[in-house]
Amino acid sequence: MSLTAADLSLAVDHLASKLEELEPVLNSADSRLGDGDTGTMLARMGRGLADVDLESTDDLGAAFMLLTKATLASTGSSLGTLIGTAFMTFAKTTKGKSEIEWSEVFAMVDDAVVAMSARGKSAVGDKTILDSLNAIARSTESATDRDEFVTQARSGAQTALDELRDQPCQIGRARMYKEQSIGMDDPGMLAIALILK
Amino acid sequence: MKKLINAPENYVTEMLEGLVACHPSLTICGDSQRVVRRSAENTPGKVGIVSGGGSGHLPLFTGYVGQGFIDACAIGNVFEGPAIDSCVDAINAADSGQGVLLLFGNYGGDRMNFEMASELVAMDDIVTATVLGNDDVASASPEEASKRRGVAGLIYAYKIAGAKAEQLATLEEVARVAQKAVDATRSIGIALAPCRLPSSTEPNFQIHDNEMEMGMGIHGEPGLWRSELKSADETVAEMLNLILADLPLAAGDRVSVLLNGLGATPLEELFILFRRANQLLADRGVEVVAPIVGNMATSMEMAGASLSILKLDDELEALLTAPGVCPFWRVG
Numbered sequence: 001m002s003l004t005a006a007d008l009s010l011a012v013d014h015l016a017s018k019l020e021e022l023e024p025v026l027n028s029a030d031s032r033l034g035d036g037d038t039g040t041m042l043a044r045m046g047r048g049l050a051d052v053d054l055e056s057t058d059d060l061g062a063a064f065m066l067l068t069k070a071t072l073a074s075t076g077s078s079l080g081t082l083i084g085t086a087f088m089t090f091a092k093t094t095k096g097k098s099e100i101e102w103s104e105v106f107a108m109v110d111d112a113v114v115a116m117s118a119r120g121k122s123a124v125g126d127k128t129i130l131d132s133l134n135a136i137a138r139s140t141e142s143a144t145d146r147d148e149f150v151t152q153a154r155s156g157a158q159t160a161l162d163e164l165r166d167q168p169c170q171i172g173r174a175r176m177y178k179e180q181s182i183g184m185d186d187p188g189m190l191a192i193a194l195i196l197k
Numbered sequence: 198m199k200k201l202i203n204a205p206e207n208y209v210t211e212m213l214e215g216l217v218a219c220h221p222s223l224t225i226c227g228d229s230q231r232v233v234r235r236s237a238e239n240t241p242g243k244v245g246i247v248s249g250g251g252s253g254h255l256p257l258f259t260g261y262v263g264q265g266f267i268d269a270c271a272i273g274n275v276f277e278g279p280a281i282d283s284c285v286d287a288i289n290a291a292d293s294g295q296g297v298l299l300l301f302g303n304y305g306g307d308r309m310n311f312e313m314a315s316e317l318v319a320m321d322d323i324v325t326a327t328v329l330g331n332d333d334v335a336s337a338s339p340e341e342a343s344k345r346r347g348v349a350g351l352i353y354a355y356k357i358a359g360a361k362a363e364q365l366a367t368l369e370e371v372a373r374v375a376q377k378a379v380d381a382t383r384s385i386g387i388a389l390a391p392c393r394l395p396s397s398t399e400p401n402f403q404i405h406d407n408e409m410e411m412g413m414g415i416h417g418e419p420g421l422w423r424s425e426l427k428s429a430d431e432t433v434a435e436m437l438n439l440i441l442a443d444l445p446l447a448a449g450d451r452v453s454v455l456l457n458g459l460g461a462t463p464l465e466e467l468f469i470l471f472r473r474a475n476q477l478l479a480d481r482g483v484e485v486v487a488p489i490v491g492n493m494a495t496s497m498e499m500a501g502a503s504l505s506i507l508k509l510d511d512e513l514e515a516l517l518t519a520p521g522v523c524p525f526w527r528v529g
Contacts, residue, residue, distance in 0.1 A: 035394055035401050035416060036397040036401060037396055040397075075274065075277060076251075076271075076273040076277050076279045076284075076307070078306035079306075080306075084281075119312075173418055176418050
């Protein structure tokens with residue numbers, strides 16, 4: 001089974017509507033250690049992504065590049081730039097392809113983690129979305145279709161959230177609250193877990 | 198926390214419209230309309246200087262676009278870094294073919310976006326150099342000084358790099374004096390009351406009426422300690438000591454002092470703080486040159502102040518006191 005532009009379109013619609021719905025929840029999660037605007041920023045990004053005309057191409061690489069541009073135009077926050085970096089990595093891997101096997105997607109996620117780590121100068125274990133994506137990549141290695149992928153990704157994202165909750169944040173503004181950050185969810189990691197729910 | 202706004206989503210756009218309407222020396226440009234540049238033509242042969250950062254800190258960053266200061270500024274949403282496209286547009290606006298210095302505060306989002314923007318403009322053969330403001334001594338230990346965040350002291354680097362660029366110095370030279378200014382600047386802030394993001398319903402942190410927090414950052418980042426409110430003299434003495442522990446000064450040294458308000462603290466209180474800082478420096482035999490007291494780098498309605506000290510040598514003093522004009526700072 002393979003991932004196509006139609007799957008991508010469905011995923012973006014789901015993402016945008018989820019982000020709209022999650023805005024207050026994620027703002028509230030961010031307000032504990034941050035400015036309280038992660039939900040608003042992600043909802044704005046979701047609207048930017050929903051406006052992308054994915055019908056205009058069946059090249060997955062071109063589609064991901066459109067999503068990259070929409071992400072980076074909607075925000076300058078570090079979380080937004082890291083998400084844009086992930087889309088750009090997907091765009092490079094899928095350039096010229098109209099479909100990609102679901103069994104190959106975990107490796108794309110791994111590539112994204114490497115690129116985001118380089119861009120953000122952070123690592124798996126720092127309690128960021130890198131931990132969620134890394135866990136998703138590990139949990140989806142055996143997925144062969146969309147349903148399997150989504151189910152396994154959901155469990156990976158939740159596992160990462162649960163495992164990192166009691167760890168201190170190591171990077172960004174939250175690193176300044178090492179002690180207080182123990183027991184709290186990272187808003188970006190929480191967003192990924194809730195989007196997949 | 199009340200705000201005189203129309204709609205949170207229009208906060209930045211309407212602020213910029215008002216800013217350029219009041220100051221014809223500034224023009225909004227770029228596809229995203231999130232870049233402010235000098236209205237005047239670029240000076241041929243001059244290195245461009247670009248800054249950028251989130252909104253919510255006026256006059257920082259945009260208010261320092263002017264002759265002898267920065268040439269263009271990329272503007273983000275409130276407390277968010279500028280988008281990459283805006284960074285690219287700002288670099289293009291400032292470029293006269295001699296290269297562009299990217300001079301901004303040390304924040305993850307800003308750094309990533311300017312880094313990506315500089316890779317993009319490199320494809321158009323625009324050469325850039327980057328210098329990061331990291332003056333906030335409370336934001337990391339001396340051993341981790343490279344992790345420190347940029348606060349009000351960044352404006353000293355604007356002034357000094359801007360004056361050097363006016364002399365038609367090379368990009369390497371402009372970057373050198375900018376880095377020298379950053380290395381000679383230390384700041385520390387004190388917060389009395391929080392601010393609220395326009396899109397948020399809650400203040401960005403909680404602090405009791407009778408409390409203060411030493412070392413808090415301009416987005417409400419946690420500081421060194423929190424205590425009952427102390428007197429102005431006690432407070433500024435402690436701020437000065439924290440800076441001097443990091444930037445030792447001896448009798449005969451010359452410094453500039455910036456006593457900055459965070460937004461909601463009256464000028465009267467800033468002058469009361471400055472008075473004591475000036476006395477304490479004089480007691481040590483340190484001479485204060487070209488001091489600044491005012492709201493130069495704010496956090497919307499946050500109450501509090503920051504103290505910045507720039508240790509001068511002949512080169513830095515000459516550049517600091519060279520003529521320059523932008524909407525919020527005029528020299529000569």
